[in-house]
Amino acid sequence: xxxxxxxxxxxxxxxxxxxxxxxxxxxxxxxxxxxxxxxxxxxxxxxxxxxxxxxxxxxxxxxxxxxxxxxxxxxxxxxxxxxxxxxxxxxxxxxxxxxxxxxxxxxxxxxxxxxxxxxxxxxxxxxxxxxxxxxxxxxxxxxxxxxxxxxxxxxxxxxxxxxxxxxxxxxxxxxxxxxxxxxxxxxxxxxxxxxxxxxxxxxxxxxxxxxxxxxxxxxxxxxxxxxxxxxxxxxxxxxxxxxxxxxxxxxxxxxxxxxxxxxxxxxxxxxxxxxxxxxxxxxxxxxxxxxxxxxxxxxxxxxxxxxxxxxxxxxxxxxxxxxxxxxxxxxxxxxxxxxxxxxxxxxxxxxxxxxxxxxxxxxxxxxxxxxxxxxxxxxxxxxxxxxxxxxxxxxxxxxxxxxxxxxxxxxxxxxxxxxxxxxxxxxxxxxxxxxxxxxxxxxxxxxxxxxxxxxxxxxxxxxxxxxxxxxxxxxxxxxxxxxxxxxxxxxxxxxxxxxxxxxxxxxxxxxxxxxxxxxxxxxxxxxxxxxxxxxxxxxxxxxxxxxxxxxxxxxxxxxxxxxxxxxxxxxxxxxxxxxxxxxxxxxxxxxxxxxxxxxxxxxxxxxxxxxxxxxxxxxxxxxxxxxx
Amino acid sequence: xxxxxxxxxxxxxxxxxxxxxxxxxxxxxxxxxxxxxxxxxxxxxxxxxxxxxxxxxxxxxxxxxxxxxxxxxxxxxxxxxxxxxxxxxxxxxxxxxxxxxxxxxxxxxxxxxxxxxxxxxxxxxxxxxxxxxxxxxxxxxxxxxxxxxxxxxxxxxxxxxxxxxxx
Amino acid sequence: xxxxxxxxxxxxxxxxxxxxxxxxxxxxxxxxxxxxxxxxxxxxxxxxxxxxxxxxxxxxxxxxxxxxxxxxxxxxxxxxxxxxxxxxxxxxxxxxxxxxxxxxx
Numbered sequence: 065x066x067x068x069x070x071x072x073x074x075x076x077x078x079x080x081x082x083x084x085x086x087x088x089x090x091x092x093x094x095x096x097x098x099x100x101x102x103x104x105x106x107x108x109x110x111x112x113x114x115x116x117x118x119x120x121x122x123x124x125x126x127x128x129x130x131x132x133x134x135x136x137x138x139x140x141x142x143x144x145x146x147x148x149x150x151x152x153x154x155x156x157x158x159x160x161x162x163x164x165x166x167x168x169x170x171x172x173x174x175x176x177x178x179x180x181x182x183x184x185x186x187x188x189x190x191x192x193x194x195x196x197x198x199x200x201x202x203x204x205x206x207x208x209x210x211x212x213x214x215x216x217x218x219x220x221x222x223x224x225x226x227x228x229x230x231x232x233x234x235x236x237x238x239x240x241x242x243x244x245x246x247x248x249x250x251x252x253x254x255x256x257x258x259x260x261x262x263x264x265x266x267x268x269x270x271x272x273x274x275x276x277x278x279x280x281x282x283x284x285x286x287x288x289x290x291x292x293x294x295x296x297x298x299x300x301x302x303x304x305x306x307x308x309x310x311x312x313x314x315x316x317x318x319x320x321x322x323x324x325x326x327x328x329x330x331x332x333x334x335x336x337x338x339x340x341x342x343x344x345x346x347x348x349x350x351x352x353x354x355x356x357x358x359x360x361x362x363x364x365x366x367x368x369x370x371x372x373x374x375x376x377x378x379x380x381x382x383x384x385x386x387x388x389x390x391x392x393x394x395x396x397x398x399x400x401x402x403x404x405x406x407x408x409x410x411x412x413x414x415x416x417x418x419x420x421x422x423x424x425x426x427x428x429x430x431x432x433x434x435x436x437x438x439x440x441x442x443x444x445x446x447x448x449x450x451x452x453x454x455x456x457x458x459x460x461x462x463x464x465x466x467x468x469x470x471x472x473x474x475x476x477x478x479x480x481x482x483x484x485x486x487x488x489x490x491x492x493x494x495x496x497x498x499x500x501x502x503x504x505x506x507x508x509x510x511x512x513x514x515x516x517x518x519x520x521x522x523x524x525x526x527x528x529x530x531x532x533x534x535x536x537x538x539x540x541x542x543x544x545x546x547x548x549x550x551x552x553x554x555x556x557x558x559x560x561x562x563x564x565x566x567x568x569x570x571x572x573x574x575x576x577x578x579x580x581x582x583x584x585x586x587x588x589x590x591x592x593x594x595x596x597x598x599x600x601x602x603x604x605x606x607x608x609x610x611x612x613x614x615x616x617x618x619x620x621x622x623x624x625x626x627x628x629x630x631x632x633x634x635x636x637x638x639x640x641x642x643x644x645x646x647x648x649x650x651x652x653x654x655x656x657x658x659x660x661x662x663x664x665x666x667x668x669x670x671x672x673x674x675x676x677x678x679x680x681x682x683x684x685x686x687x688x689x690x691x692x
Numbered sequence: 693x694x695x696x697x698x699x700x701x702x703x704x705x706x707x708x709x710x711x712x713x714x715x716x717x718x719x720x721x722x723x724x725x726x727x728x729x730x731x732x733x734x735x736x737x738x739x740x741x742x743x744x745x746x747x748x749x750x751x752x753x754x755x756x757x758x759x760x761x762x763x764x765x766x767x768x769x770x771x772x773x774x775x776x777x778x779x780x781x782x783x784x785x786x787x788x789x790x791x792x793x794x795x796x797x798x799x800x801x802x803x804x805x806x807x808x809x810x811x812x813x814x815x816x817x818x819x820x821x822x823x824x825x826x827x828x829x830x831x832x833x834x835x836x837x838x839x840x841x842x843x844x845x846x847x848x849x850x851x852x853x854x855x856x857x858x859x
Numbered sequence: 860x861x862x863x864x865x866x867x868x869x870x871x872x873x874x875x876x877x878x879x880x881x882x883x884x885x886x887x888x889x890x891x892x893x894x895x896x897x898x899x900x901x902x903x904x905x906x907x908x909x910x911x912x913x914x915x916x917x918x919x920x921x922x923x924x925x926x927x928x929x930x931x932x933x934x935x936x937x938x939x940x941x942x943x944x945x946x947x948x949x950x951x952x953x954x955x956x957x958x959x960x961x962x963x964x
Contacts, residue, residue, distance in 0.1 A: 667958030670890075670951050674788075674882045681795045688798045699861050703869045710873055710896055714880035719888040719949075726892045733873075733899050740866065740910040742918050745902075745925075752925055757895070757932045764936045765888065768943050776885040776950035784883035789875075796875045800868050808862040808911065816913060825915040826922070837926045844930035851937040 068134035070117040071151040074165070075200045077117065081110025082193035089186035100185055104176055107189030111169045111196055118165040122158050133206060144266055152206040152271070155557050159403055160203040160335055163410045167327050167534075168196050170527050174418050175319035177523040178425065188228060188317070195221035199328050203335060207270040208257055211336070215253070215300065218329045219246040225324065226316040238312035245309045249299015256292030259285060275342040283347075290343055290350035294357075297333030302384045303361040303391060308616055310384055314376040318421030321376055326383050326417050327410035334390040334406050338399045341559055345397065352481070355395030359487040362388025364613065366494035370501070371599060371610045374431050375420045378502050382457065383413055385491060389472055392488060397562030398475040400554030404542050405468035407553075411534035412456040412465055418531065419450040422524050423506060426517045433502060437511030446520065447507050449528045454503050456535050458496035458582045464539035466579075471544060474574050478564030489581055496585030504593040695811060699739060706732035714785065717775065719765050723758055730754040741817035866907035873900035885951045887942070891935055898928050 085106050092098045125132060135150035153161070172192065179188050198217025205211040220243075227239030261269065263285065264277040281289070297303070302310040313325050324330075337344055337354065344351050362385045369381035386409050393402035424431055426443060440447045456465035469492065476485040542553035554561065566574070592600050599606075608614070664675075709728035716722045734749040768774075826834060873896060880893030902921045909917025946953055 665958065667955030668952050669954070669957075670882055670885070677788075677878060677882060678791065681791060684795055685798065688802065696861050699865070703865075706869070707872060707876070710876045713896070714876060714884060714889060714893055716889075717886075719886060722886075722889050722892055726896070729873075729896065730899065733903060736866070736869075736903060737906055737921075740906050742906045742909070742921070745906060745918055745921055748922060748925055749902075752929055753895075753899075757929055760932060760936060761888065761892070764940060768940065770949065774943075774947060774949055776948065776952070778885050781883065785879055788879040788883050792875045792878055796871055799871045803864050803867045803871070806864060808864040811861045811863060811910075814913075816910070817915065817918060821915055822918055822922075826919050829916075830919050830923075833923055837923055837930075840927065841930050844933050848933045848937045851934075851941060 068132050070121050071132060071134045071153060071204055072136045074114045074117045074121070074161070075151075075197050075204065077113040078110040078193045078200065079197035081106045082190045082197060085186055085190035085193065089190060092186070098186075100180075103186045103189055107193060108169075108172050108176060110193050111165070111172045114196065114200065115165045115169045118161050121153055122162055125153055125155075125158050139210075145261070147207060147209045147269055149210060150206040150270065151201075151204040151210075153204065156335075156338060156403070156559065157203050159407065159553075159557060160331075161200070163407050164196075164199055164203060164328050167410050167414050167531070168199070168323060170530055171319055171323040171327070171414060171418070172196075174322070174421070174524060174527040175317075177521050177527070178319050178421055179317060182317075184228070188225070191221050191224045191228075192319070192323070195225070195324060195329075199332075202332055208260070208274070208340075209269065211339070212250075212253065212257065215296070215332060215336075216250065218324070218332060219243060219250070219300070222246070222313070222320075222324050222329055225320040226313045228316055228320065232315075235315040238309070238315040242309035242313050245306045246299045249296045249306055252292040252295025252299075253297075256289045256296070259289045259292065271339065278342050278346070286343065286347050287350055290340075290347040291353070293336065293340060293343070294350065294354055297336055297391075298357070299333075300336075301330045301333030301387050301391070303333070303357050303387065304364065307361060307365075307384055308619055311377050311380045311612075314374070314380050318376070318417060318424060321380070322414045322417035322421065325380065326413035330383060330387055331390070331406045331410070334387065334394060334402055337391070337394045338403055338559060341394075341399050344394070345560055348397075351395045351397060353395070355392045355476075355481065355484055358388040358391030358393075358395055359484045359491075360388075361385070362392070362491045363487050363494075366491045366498065367609055368612045369498045370494065371606060373434050375423065375433050375436075375502065375506065376417070376431060378433070378498065379413070379416055379420060382416075382495065382499065385495060386413070386457070388491070389469065389488065392476060392484060393472045396476065396479045396481065396484075397560075398472065399559035400542075400551075400557045400561050401468065401471045401475055403557060403559075404553055405472060407541075408456070408464040408468040408535075408538055411531055411538060412453040412463075415449060415453040415528060415531040415535055416457070418524070418528055419446050419453065422446050422520050422528070425524075426520055427515050428518065430515075433505045435512060436506045436515075437509050438507070439511075439515075440507040442515075442517055443507075443520065445525055446528065449532050450503060450507070452532050452535050454499045457499055458586060459492055459578060460496075460582055460586075461579070462536075462539060464535055464537070467539035467542055467544070470575065470578050471542065473578055474566060474571065475564065477570075477574055478566045479562070489577065492578065493581040493585040496582045497589045500586050500589035501593055504589060509593050509596060695739060698735070699811075702732045702735045702739070705729075706736070715781075717778070717781075719770065719775075720762065723762050723765065726761075727754050727758050730758065739811075741814060742822075743817055744819045744822045863907050863911045867904060870900045870903040870907070873897075873903065887939060887949050887951050890951060891939075895928060895932075898924060 132153040135148045137149050139149040140147040198214045202214030223239045223243040226242055227236045229235050263281045267273055299306040365381040365385035369378050372378045390402045390405050456463035459466045459469040476488050542551050706729050709725040713722045713725040730753050734746050738746040877893045877897035881890050905917040905921045
């Protein structure tokens with residue numbers, strides 16, 4: 065079918081635009097100035113075309129319900145190791161494609177408005193588009209190796225874009241941190257893939273073959289593979305212990321934070337777990353492990369966010385916390401709820417970041433919320449947008465966040481793992497508290513200093529508005545039976561979820577408790593921050609929280625310093641003194657050999673005669689004695 | 693029987709004086725021992741029936757060459773300080789003997805394994821026969837040797853002359 | 860009881876002595892005379908062979924060799940005179956023009 069080719073062109077469009085911007089940008093360095101509009105056309109045109117194609121594809125898929133697949137070319141065809149470069153569109157990838165292409169395009173428009181005056185506009189957009197291409201490849205891949213290529217690609221673009229303002233060394237270090245931690249995760253991922261290949265690689269490596277043959281692997285190895293793949297997700301999706309890069313990643317420009325570190329790249333880990341549902345369904349212990357990691361990450365992030373003052377960092381920790389929810393869901397078998405939360409989260413988190421970006425721009429790049437205040441009257445539109453998003457993230461009905469979060473919480477309770485449920489519930493309260501803290505401190509509580517505001521551009525406001533529609537209304541996609549809906553979204557996703565039956569009364573209680581906890585958090589925030597911007601202290605715990613539980617310092621001491629010492633040791637001692645000196649000795653021994661060989665040619669004829677006679681005698685001896 | 697005695701005497705003399713020649717420090721002593729060696733060898737030539745060679749050896753080799761050497765030695769007026777300092781002469785000779793000895797040993801053993809006829813004085817090698825041989829078959833080398841001598845003569849004069857012009 | 864083989868053995872010994880003399884001694888006169896000794900040993904071999912085969916060619920060759928040795932003697936000694944005039948020494952080790960220059964790296 066003709067549509068199948070479009071699968072490749074969804075990726076191709078943004079890839080081509082990225083490469084063309086790169087080439088034109090390089091040409092510009094060499095020659096004259098290119099007007100910025102060319103870059104805009106390319107940089108926005110690529111994502112737009114990808115969006116168009118995605119709409120066509122999803123439309124076709126929804127109509128026929130038939131999976132679309134397309135092999136672009138045969139990549140590797142070695143004996144027993146066959147990896148075609150093929151793409152697939154089933155309900156899962158369609159679900160991801162829908163919001164990635166749409167939110168991605170909207171954020172590209174926002175990025176144009178945000179980065180309009182930046183001299184490195186072209187560089188930004190070439191990498192931004194490259195990111196989209198990699199993300200598309202990731203979600204459309206038909207086998208885990210193509211997925212991994214996309215996985216690496218988004219990691220690369222994340223690094224490039226975090227250190228976008230590379231003149232400042234801190235930004236570069238943040239980029240390095242992200243890339244290195246990502247790499248650690250990738251190591252686990254590759255090891256998992258290698259194990260899969262070793263055991264069931266012979267009969268094809270695309271997801272359907274893997275699914276068919278997964279039961280052939282012994283259980284202990286299955287557990288190992290599941291853990292290794294999840295380590296990759298830990299790195300990509302910023303869960304404990306590989307999360308410390310995410311707050312530092314806020315050093316990149318705000319559109320980057322919005323797109324990559326909120327809506328798309330960080331959710332790749334959740335997507336991967338959902339993609340490998342056939343593996344995680346049969347390794348329930350690992351699923352439980354994933355859920356616990358998610359729970360602890362969510363809780364830790366929420367605690368740290370309570371006392372952060374940088375607006376973007378609060379949002380970063382909030383992302384980590386929400387990712388924890390997603391992992392709790394997919395860990396305990398609720399794949400659809402996890403993906404649905406990915407979907408809704410993309411909208412409200414992107415909206416939050418974009419709003420924060422608008423505020424930062426208006427206040428001349430001020431990012432400390434303690435220095436903001438009473439902006440409601442000066443930026444009313446942004447206030448309303450942020451309010452909608454904050455309500456969504458706090459899980460207040462009827463916004464989208466409520467439906468996704470509530471579904472997850474109910475599932476957690478019904479699964480019987482009450483500790484996880486308790487942590488999730490407590491975190492929900494914390495979430496509403498710190499998000500409203502942010503909202504209040506920025507917009508409502510009295511300002512400490514007068515700000516001269518720069519006017520927001522209309523384009524930005526437009527993008528915020530478009531996303532807000534999604535924030536408000538996407539919840540309708542998955543209305544649970546309790547409210548009279550059919551959970552159409554989950555149904556359509558058709559993943560092997562574990563379904564618990566919750567009695568009507570239990571469900572009512574749960575619903576009530578979720579909402580109450582959220583409202584309690586909001587109320588507490590109001591009481592603390594409505595009229596003052598001072599944080600109420602809660603003792604020594606506050607210092608620990610304010611310093612992010614000293615995790616960064618711990619990682620630095622335990623890991624970075626020994627590694628640095630080791631590498632210094634190797635470079636100074638091992639390399640210089642041992643290896644270099646060994647090579648030097650070899651060369652100097654040749655020199656000494658020649659120095660002593662000089663004595664042979666001493667110009668003395670007698671010695672030459674001696675050498676000749678020695679030669680003659682030996683040859684003579686050889687000829688005569690050897691002959692006998 | 694007589695030939696045996698003569699042979700042994702002559703060979704021992706030759707070997708002894710040869711060794712003495714390479715051992716002496718003063719060149720005059722060496723030259724004189726060399727004369728003894730040459731005379732012994734001349735005698736051996738005679739034993740082998742080379743009468744003409746016997747004469748030629750004595751006249752030319754011992755009588756002209758070594759005389760020339762003695763003449764030059766005295767002409768140069770060698771004093772004690774001009775002689776080279778050879779502290780390890782003995783060791784060198786010993787060392788070299790050891791080095792050469794396998795060579796010598798192999799040669800001797802291979803000679804021993806060959807069959808030779810007993811020496812007997814025959815009527816052989818008269819001067820007339822040598823002359824006939826020389827001037828019938830060896831004319832060309834003969835003439836060339838004379839040219840060679842001429843060249844040597846010229847060469848010596850040139851060398852000596854050059855030296856004089858530098859003074 | 861003396862056969863030609865003994866002459867050969869004698870010649871070999873003389874030749875060896877000559878070789879030892881050339882290399883061991885530093886005095887150029889002794890070196891020269893050792894060379895002449897080697898030539899004489901060869902002569903002895905030639906004559907012995909001519910006696911053995913009853914062929915006069917060996918003797919004639921020996922005559923040639925003696926003549927050439929005489930020519931070479933004159934040249935040698937002229938050179939010795941020149942060398943002595945220049946270096947005032949009869950030491951063979953003295954003349955080291957072929958020596959490799961020592962480099963200090």
